Amino acid sequence: MTLSYERILVAIDGSKASEQAFKEATAVAKRNNATLGLVHAIDTRAFSAVTSYDGAMTDKATEYAETLLTEYKESAIKEGLENVEIFIEYGSPKTVISREIAKKFKADLIMCGATGLNAVERLLVGSVTEYVIRHAPCDVLIVRGTAPDVETV
Known part of the structure; x- marks a missing residue:
């Protein structure tokens, strides 16, 4: 049995981890002749703390x-992909990616970069990737890139 994917969604946030996930997603999409969806979620919760919020921050983020x-x-098209869709959404990135865009795009695979957060930061901040793994309606592939450095305590 050969597993193939037709609609691959990759989360892009500008980090090195998401860049690596994009590269892997492009390769998987090429092998499967799949449509690639690129999603960037603008976390509007961060703007609520700014008292002088006038919309300029949202405009810059957009x-x-x-x-x-x-x-x-453009990079994906240069690599030979024909079907690439872009999604810019507003809200909590973890719910936007796993619940809204995954369903809207009809993704059968979501690819994300692994976070660089340590266990304490994940506990306090929460991990978008971890949430996506638990709540996505489809398969999720986490791209590690290079092996993380091991810290000694």
């Missing part, structure tokens, strides 16, 4: 997301 995803889309 502009950054558009530029970032356009560059990734």
